Amino acid sequence: xxxxxxxxxxxxxxxxxxxxxxxxxxxxxxxxxxxxxxxxxxxxxxxxxxxxxxxxxxxxxxxxxxxxxxxxxxxxxxxxxxxxxxxxxxxxxxxxxxxxxxxxxxxxxxxxxxxxxxxxxxxxxxxxxxxxxxxxxxxxxxxxxxxxxxxxxxxxxxxxxxxxxxxxxxxxxxxxxxxxxxxxxxxxxxxxxxxxxxxxxxxxxxxxxxxxxxxxxxxxxxxxxxxxxxxxxxxxxxxxxxxxxxxxxxxxxxxxxxxxxxxxxxxxxxxxxxxxxxxxxxxxxxxxxxxxxxxxxxxxxxxxxxxxxxxxxxxxxxxxxxxxxxxxxxxxxxxxxxxxxxxxxxxxxxxxxxxxxxxxxxxxxxxxxxxxxxxxxxxxxxxxxxxxxxxxxxxxxxxxxxxxxxxxxxxxxxxxxx
Amino acid sequence: xxxxxxxxxxxxxxxxxxxxxxxxxxxxxxxxxxxxxxxxxxxxxxxxxxxxxxxxxxxxxxxxxxxxxxxxxxxxxxxxxxxxxxxxxxxxxxxxxxxxxxxxxxxxxxxxxxxxxxxxxxxxxxxxxxxxxxxxxxxxxxxxxxxxxxxxxxxxxxxxxxxxxxxxxxxxxxxxxxxxxxxxxxxxxxxxxxxxxxxxxxxxxxxxxxxxxxxxxxxxxxxxxxxxxxxxxxxxxxxxxxxxxxxxxxxxxxxxxxxxxxxxxxxxxxxxxxxxxxxxxxxxxxxxxxxx
Numbered sequence: 262x263x264x265x266x267x268x269x270x271x272x273x274x275x276x277x278x279x280x281x282x283x284x285x286x287x288x289x290x291x292x293x294x295x296x297x298x299x300x301x302x303x304x305x306x307x308x309x310x311x312x313x314x315x316x317x318x319x320x321x322x323x324x325x326x327x328x329x330x331x332x333x334x335x336x337x338x339x340x341x342x343x344x345x346x347x348x349x350x351x352x353x354x355x356x357x358x359x360x361x362x363x364x365x366x367x368x369x370x371x372x373x374x375x376x377x378x379x380x381x382x383x384x385x386x387x388x389x390x391x392x393x394x395x396x397x398x399x400x401x402x403x404x405x406x407x408x409x410x411x412x413x414x415x416x417x418x419x420x421x422x423x424x425x426x427x428x429x430x431x432x433x434x435x436x437x438x439x440x441x442x443x444x445x446x447x448x449x450x451x452x453x454x455x456x457x458x459x460x461x462x463x464x465x466x467x468x469x470x471x472x473x474x475x476x477x478x479x480x481x482x483x484x485x486x487x488x489x490x491x492x493x494x495x496x497x498x499x500x501x502x503x504x505x506x507x508x509x510x511x512x513x514x515x516x517x518x519x520x521x522x523x524x525x526x527x528x529x530x531x532x533x534x535x536x537x538x539x540x541x542x543x544x545x546x547x548x549x550x551x552x553x554x555x556x557x558x559x560x561x562x563x564x565x566x567x568x569x570x571x572x573x574x575x576x577x578x579x580x581x582x583x584x585x586x587x588x589x590x591x592x593x594x595x596x597x598x599x600x601x602x603x604x605x606x607x608x609x610x611x612x613x614x615x616x617x618x619x620x621x622x623x624x625x626x627x628x629x630x631x632x633x634x635x636x637x638x639x640x641x642x643x644x645x646x647x648x649x650x651x652x653x654x655x656x657x658x659x660x661x662x663x664x665x666x667x668x669x670x671x672x673x674x675x676x677x678x679x
Numbered sequence: 680x681x682x683x684x685x686x687x688x689x690x691x692x693x694x695x696x697x698x699x700x701x702x703x704x705x706x707x708x709x710x711x712x713x714x715x716x717x718x719x720x721x722x723x724x725x726x727x728x729x730x731x732x733x734x735x736x737x738x739x740x741x742x743x744x745x746x747x748x749x750x751x752x753x754x755x756x757x758x759x760x761x762x763x764x765x766x767x768x769x770x771x772x773x774x775x776x777x778x779x780x781x782x783x784x785x786x787x788x789x790x791x792x793x794x795x796x797x798x799x800x801x802x803x804x805x806x807x808x809x810x811x812x813x814x815x816x817x818x819x820x821x822x823x824x825x826x827x828x829x830x831x832x833x834x835x836x837x838x839x840x841x842x843x844x845x846x847x848x849x850x851x852x853x854x855x856x857x858x859x860x861x862x863x864x865x866x867x868x869x870x871x872x873x874x875x876x877x878x879x880x881x882x883x884x885x886x887x888x889x890x891x892x893x894x895x896x897x898x899x900x901x902x903x904x905x906x907x908x909x910x911x912x913x914x915x916x917x918x919x920x921x922x923x924x925x926x927x928x929x930x931x932x933x934x935x936x937x938x939x940x941x942x943x944x945x946x947x948x949x950x951x952x953x954x955x956x957x958x959x960x961x962x963x964x965x966x967x968x969x970x971x
Contacts, residue, residue, distance in 0.1 A: 369697055401719050
């Protein structure tokens, strides 16, 4: 068991909504005067109730009762949607703002990279900015000098080090900024969304650098929407939602849960001109029972009711199957079975069912998109509207332990002595 | 001892942490030690201010001299020649310049530090360093321009001395470093109080520049203290900048009197303002990001 380097105890952060401070002294005085005369607050909008007397309703909890221990040398990925509280959490840790309740205990120095290039001054040269930025991030002049060459080499802007950074391309700017931050030597490094910038080669370099930072025994807290980067870098993950931690565990489990969450909560993406459209659809097993779990080797049936809004000569119906990493896995269409959907009159409704047999997809979660259209265009397309997971079972393969997660498909085999 | 008991024992040992962040902090817990650790940053900020101020200007640091020089010429024409305000027998330009140099340092310190939070919100929002480092660096970088202007003033004095005017620097010149420290402290103190308040009330930013230029007229810059009617004198003397400017002029030019008691009043006033400022600033810096 490693030593705890950061300990959050019951951390909550409350933000006030706009009504408390009106922003100008005159308004506040006005309100205060109204209050002592027991009149209604003149700065409130018409129709809004006077919130000065009430306690609730004017506050938002950006974080609520967060408890988290981070061990030394751990690379922790924090994921969650916008507004889940990730950035607020990092802000508290980097001391940009204080918590409302709770205690944060920290061992060693923390350096944060909430956004690269903090404090870069456009008029200063690359060299001057390296010193300034390094000092802002907490290094002494001596430390920076000893690492100066390394930083310049890493950033790849050696030729321009005596040029004001306002003449830099945005790529150079970011590279230089990241280089400074990456050469800090704090016990804990906080990184937020830096990898969203720079070209592919630099991103690779940056990830490599962060890996070596974490290997040298330092702790890294990493917030990003780039799940691939999170999976590559982190050992442990935390999933946040509405200001609380809803899951804490191995990084792969966390990213899977997050992807699932995104599909569940996103509105369905639908496109097409709807000359003919899907009315409803479902996914059932062989016994016509609606399900989202299919065993390996079994079949599933997709039923769809479609309705023509115009006279349709000819349409195709197909299913795109994607896995939970949104990779295209397979495609099923009516032409596979020489099935035709022809001459549907305006207002006519048609029910179609398609059975997909002998499933050999690797155990995991899959999403089906439904498409109606022909060679000239799309009538109706609903993305990832059906979900099913494949269970291993004992029908298709008999191995008594879980199938390898890296696989995309399962091959049936027959074994004999000869 | 079996292993389970051993870990239990370890758990009961007091934990050692480098830093504990709690919502409430005592108002007097000002971490000056930390500020000292970040001294390199302060000097880099000073350098940044200096370099960025004169990048892409033709005259560069000459502006330090042009500004007080033009103001002096203006004052000489308007207040000296048109209005005819006496200057205690000192050459008019020397009288105005000596006042302007001291006053400018105070005014720039106050104006620049009063915008600490609002101007640096972007940087403060992303990374932690002792917030006090910024206003302190502003005071130091203004000190650099003060020194340049002061040397200019000495050259001016030498010229008038050679031209035969009565310029009598005296032993009180030794007080000048103390005066500079009081000016810096007073400017910084007022500046950080205002900057703390502007996080909530932006009105103050308008008031500051205006207020400072009014304040100048309540300070004996364009008139000697000796010329003030008795009934207004008390107001001018209540101004903590008055004894400083008077001592400054008297040390360099040898007119007027150095009143140590008044000087002590200025010093006490400065210490008070600075303490209040640091306490308010310290309280605001922790959560100002939520209100800016």
